[in-house]
Amino acid sequence: MPLHSTRVSRRHALAGLGAGALGAWWPSLVWAQGDKAVKFILPVSAGSGVDAIVRGAGPALGKALNVAVVVENQPGAGGVVGTQAIVKAAPDGSTLGVVSNNHVIYPSVLRSVPFDPVADITPITIIANSPMVLVVNPKLPAKDMKELVALLKANPGKYNYASSGNGTILHLAAEMFKGVTGTHVTHIPYRGTGPMMADIISGQIEMGVIAMPAVHSHIKSGALRAICVASPKRSSGAPDVPTAAEQGFPAYVVEGWSAAVGLKGLSPDLVKRLHQGFATAFASPEVREAMDKQGNTIVLSTPEQAQAHFKSELAKYAAIVKRAGITPQ
Structure with missing residues (x-):
């Protein structure tokens, strides 16, 4: 891409600089000379909550940074594939990432992670919090939490729930639902939010927990039925959907979040910009x-x-994984 060739030419132009000087000045030099694109790697599939947030803000973000914003989805291994690409990117600010809760869940659900989720990144900002919503296929004979819990308890193991992958926040959010309600539903992991949502809509899978940005249009169209939002208060994305607490399950609270990051070592000036x-x-x-x-x-x-x-979320999800009895894979 043009950005790559620009970096190459600058690398030749700066060939006379020592390695130490190049490492110290590279980020500010690149941005000062006006690169025309910044790639945001999303370690999630298209159609996810993070994807909706970044694409919704992309034009304004490009305008604010005076660059073209390129969004690239790199799902896989619950998000490890894309995150590894972020932490291995060139340290010039031309490749950044937007991650979710999954970023701090990896160490608790995987036996080996090829990066440190805290030490190997430079945080830029926590962008937003997103409510999680429990949805079902409209053909399922349950319209609220009490009806759903009664149905699941009367048929233990009969129904399935989908997630975006083993150990992801959508997996843990559904396991938390099971723990709070004392129900047994079989987990079917998918490679991303888009595929899991498609199968819930088609009726291949009965239910799942998904971030509101990814699912609000399907709730509005009637393609999916929202049972509850797992937030302290109702969501502006679906104000008619009651919280779990309103329906008698105050312990069921889990929210998603998104954060902009770069690899470790980004210059303070670039992070500030x-x-x-x-x-x-x-x-x-x-x-x-x-x-x-x-x-x-x-x-x-x-x-x-x-x-x-x-750091605090890393500890929180380690405790959640332990309570859920999830074995690292």
């Missing part, structure tokens, strides 16, 4: 409207707050 770009883009009326329609709550944390969030 990127953070300002996100702040500008997500303050724009069109992005705020898009996020509200998707049901997201914009956060825009500082890089320091994002770093602390990663």
Whole structure:
């Protein structure tokens, strides 16, 4: 792509610099000379909540950063494939990533992870929180939490739920539902949100827990029936859908989040510029409207707050995985 050839020419132009000087100055040099594209790797499939957020904000983000924003989905292994591409990218700010809860779940559900989810990235910002919604195929004879729980308890093991992969946040969110309600539903893992959602809509699978940005249009069209949102309050993306707490299950609370990151070692100046770009883009009326329609709550944390969030979430999900009895694979 053009950006690659630009980097190559600069590499030749800067060939006389020592390795130490190149490492220290490379990010600021690239941005100062006005690169025309920044690629955002999403370690999730098209149609996911993170995908909806980034694509909804992409034009405004490109305008704020004065670059073209290229979005590239790299799902696989629950998100490890895409995240590995992020942490191995060139340290010039031309390749960044947007990750979700999955980023801090890997160490608890996988025996071996080819990167450190905290040490090998540079946090830029926690972008937004997204409510999780429990959905079912409309043919399932249950219209609310009590009816669904009664149906599942009367038929233990008969029904299946889909997730975007073993150990993903959608897997853990469904396991938390099972734990809170004392029900038994069989897990069917998929390679991403899009495929799992397609099979719930077609009736191949009965239910699943999905981030609101990915599913709100299907709820609105009637392709999927929303049973509850697993948030402390109702979602703007589907205001008619009651929370689990409203239906007598206050312990069922789980939210998704998205965060912008780069690989470790990004210069403070570049991180500051990127953070300002996100702040500008997500303050724009069109992005705020898009996020509200998707049901997201914009956060825009500082890089320091994002770093602390990663560490606390790492510990939180380790405890959730342990309680759920999920064996690392």
